[in-house]
Amino acid sequence: MQKKRATTGKKTRARKPARAPRKREVRDFTIRVCVGTGGLAAGSNEVIATFCKELEKKGIEIPVDRKCVDNTGCRGFCAKDVLVDIIQGDSLFTYQFVTPKMVPRIVEEHIINGRPVEEWLVGPDYHAFHSKQTKVLLEQCGQIDPEDIDAYIRVRGYEGARKALSLTPFEVIEEVKASGLRGRGGAGFPTGLKWELCSLAKGSPKYIICNADEGDPGAFMDRSIIEGNPHAVIEGMIIGGYAIGANQGYVYIRAEYPLAVKRLRIAIEQARQRGFLGKGIFGSDFDFDINIKEGAGAFICGEETALIASIEGKRGMPRSKPPFPVNKGLWGKPTVINNVETLANLPFIIIKGASWFSSIGSEKSKGTKVFALTGKVKNTGLIEVPMGITLREIIYDIGGGMEKGRKLKAVQTGGPSGGCIPASHIDMPVDYESLAGIGSMMGSGGMVVMDDTTCMVDMAKFFLSFTQRESCGKCVPCRIGTKRMLEILQRITEGRGRSDDIELLIELGTDIRLSSLCGLGQTAPNPVLSTIRFFREEYEAHINKGICPARVCKALRQYVVDIEVCKMCGKCMRVCPSGAITWQKKQPASIDKTKCIKCGACYDACPFNAIL
Amino acid sequence: MIEQRCKPILEKYYREDGSIISILQDVQEEFGYIPEEAVFWFSDKLNIPASNFYGVATFYAQFHLRPRGKxxxxxxxxxxxxxxxxxxxxxxxxxxxxxxxxxxxxxxxxxxxxxxxxxxxxxxxxxxxxxxxxxxxxxxxxxxxxxxxx
Missing domain, CATH: 3.40.30.10 (Glutaredoxin)
Structure with a gap:
């Protein structure tokens, strides 16, 4: 959306023609404040309250039937929250890091005197962050009120569902197949093919399930889509339900996302009132309704068969496939399970056509992908890019480069099921095949950037301890194998590694990958195997030399005082729990290595970074 | 006591199949944790072995079998x-x-x-x-x- 802009950070934007004209009031301004999880945490509610109070104080008339502030969903750039848009006619100004204290000045200078507060406006990095992206799904997130169905309808909402209902289910499936859309949840199975298999499967009723159990640590795409534009997901489910012949849909969503659950509930209720859900939707003879099932906190429930077990009220444990869910799914009936992002793509494919969709992306991976860009990069947030873009473009153009000018070491994709891509492969295209080829995976879209202060062994240990904890325990390779791998990593990071540990990890990892029952176990060794592949020397340094090159593994650190930097304050001595530090007034401190327990308390406490 | 607080939950779910998770979620909402008595009460009313409830309650991270802090x-x-x-x-x-x-x-x-x-x-x-x-x-x-x- 942010395409045309002037260099001052000010930009003009043609109003969407579909948007209803606002009544002209005393001051015809619209103030938009981001109220996503990021915004709320940064204090957007306080900012909204202050705006309302300040406007009232200044006697600026705000009609009672109109909120002085529109609620918008997440626009992805949470690192700069609270973000506030002030719109008048065609001009839009965006303020960053807004706090309640700044509000009076913004009201006074911008709203009353018409002079924006230049120094608080977003800088060029904000515009670069947005302009290098290709926004399809995120286009409306942050632009429309997610709790207002009319706001969605004004941007062609539910047009895709209407159009789909005017086609035959076969035609809908053919269109989706032609688009080349692949599942955005991880494995990348072609969506159209999945639908076709389910529509041909014998048995009724059939079900469609939206998988919103976004459990990968470091990923928040699905949460943002549901919070920002819940109706798009509902519309996608209607299209899918119609195509496969399902009259009932379920959204399996994490209970850890209360705001997303709330917005989805509101959206479903609104859709029912309009006759978009329920009996004979859109005046056709097709019945379709959606229920929400809240997950109870288990990563494994992102796996299809485990998710089904969980909806059935059982322990969320996977079973062996085949039979696949498209033949025997929920309650033993044919079931399609699609990820949130996959479903949100569907209205666009139906409205704009398969050829439009397949014109974006690379040869085998079509469309755009939303990533949660986090870690040691300047601009963190939610980004949407065409498939096939290079990591370099993502990190340096959109991400604005590395934080604190540090050196890029690796990028982790695919969460605990994926792997690390070393900096040397930065020009590799990001699509399903390329990522799989390098031992990682697309996954649901977490992308964590790491610099030279990240220890790869520690990172592998972090992911493995996650999958180990989340292993359901049904099959032996995953339950016991990951535990043994974790124990080995534990001893390597504590300086007790053995010379054959790397080989043992590779052997165990390969066996677990081949013999586990479900996706969780089959991918659990990936973070370890890929870091061994690209950063073997780091493992060797831990094992053979007893050092952690990134200085992360505490047990391998040697704490010493840099006498030249030490300001002789004595803070380190006071926090040391083992009495290893000696210090006297006007004397630099020193650490007794025999007494030091390597807890790191002095390192954290030193205000001058004099402890190395 | 238990009966009084659990009855509304039972009425909400007894018609549905596979509602163990939903029941436990509501029980936890009501009591702040999952009391043993509540599990036996539901097991009795719904004719589902208490072990099934226990299995589900211990599988998911959301459920707690002991009271939680304020x-x-x-x-x-x-x-x-x-x-x-x-x-x-x-x-x-x-x-x-x-x-x-x-x-x-x-x-x-x-x-x-x-x-x-x-x-x-x-x-x-x-x-x-x-x-x-x-x-x-x-x-x-x-x-x-x-x-x-x-």
Missing amino acids: NLITACCGTACHVKGADAIINRIREELAMPEGEDTTHDQKFTLEEVACVGACSIAPVVIINKKVYGKGTPDKISKILKEF
Whole structure:
């Protein structure tokens, strides 16, 4: 959306023609404040309250039937929250890091005197962050009120569902197949093919399930889509339900996302009132309704068969496939399970056509992908890019480069099921095949950037301890194998590694990958195997030399005082729990290595970074 | 007592198949945890073995079989938070609350500390949620200050 802009950070934007004209009031301004999880945490509610109070104080008339502030969903750039848009006619100004204290000045200078507060406006990095992206799904997130169905309808909402209902289910499936859309949840199975298999499967009723159990640590795409534009997901489910012949849909969503659950509930209720859900939707003879099932906190429930077990009220444990869910799914009936992002793509494919969709992306991976860009990069947030873009473009153009000018070491994709891509492969295209080829995976879209202060062994240990904890325990390779791998990593990071540990990890990892029952176990060794592949020397340094090159593994650190930097304050001595530090007034401190327990308390406490 | 508080939940779900998770979620909402008596009561009414309830309750991270503290602290240990120093924050919380590793509730039942995989607010990592209010970009010192407010 942010395409045309002037260099001052000010930009003009043609109003969407579909948007209803606002009544002209005393001051015809619209103030938009981001109220996503990021915004709320940064204090957007306080900012909204202050705006309302300040406007009232200044006697600026705000009609009672109109909120002085529109609620918008997440626009992805949470690192700069609270973000506030002030719109008048065609001009839009965006303020960053807004706090309640700044509000009076913004009201006074911008709203009353018409002079924006230049120094608080977003800088060029904000515009670069947005302009290098290709926004399809995120286009409306942050632009429309997610709790207002009319706001969605004004941007062609539910047009895709209407159009789909005017086609035959076969035609809908053919269109989706032609688009080349692949599942955005991880494995990348072609969506159209999945639908076709389910529509041909014998048995009724059939079900469609939206998988919103976004459990990968470091990923928040699905949460943002549901919070920002819940109706798009509902519309996608209607299209899918119609195509496969399902009259009932379920959204399996994490209970850890209360705001997303709330917005989805509101959206479903609104859709029912309009006759978009329920009996004979859109005046056709097709019945379709959606229920929400809240997950109870288990990563494994992102796996299809485990998710089904969980909806059935059982322990969320996977079973062996085949039979696949498209033949025997929920309650033993044919079931399609699609990820949130996959479903949100569907209205666009139906409205704009398969050829439009397949014109974006690379040869085998079509469309755009939303990533949660986090870690040691300047601009963190939610980004949407065409498939096939290079990591370099993502990190340096959109991400604005590395934080604190540090050196890029690796990028982790695919969460605990994926792997690390070393900096040397930065020009590799990001699509399903390329990522799989390098031992990682697309996954649901977490992308964590790491610099030279990240220890790869520690990172592998972090992911493995996650999958180990989340292993359901049904099959032996995953339950016991990951535990043994974790124990080995534990001893390597504590300086007790053995010379054959790397080989043992590779052997165990390969066996677990081949013999586990479900996706969780089959991918659990990936973070370890890929870091061994690209950063073997780091493992060797831990094992053979007893050092952690990134200085992360505490047990391998040697704490010493840099006498030249030490300001002789004595803070380190006071926090040391083992009495290893000696210090006297006007004397630099020193650490007794025999007494030091390597807890790191002095390192954290030193205000001058004099402890190395 | 148990009957009075569980009956509305039973009425809501007894028609549905596979409602064990929903029942347990509501029981927890009502009692703050899953009391043993409630499990046996439902097992009796629905003719489902109590072991099924126990199996589900212990499988999912959401359910707790013991009472929780008055204030719930949720510390995120997701990737982004881990990279940005969640460990130091958790250690500080444990220190402040005098709560050794392995325990999750203070003796006076004032606080419960919960470590979760990811709350999906990675761009403001490290994140701590106290009683549903999200505190982003935390540091150990900031957390100490926040905890003093309770």
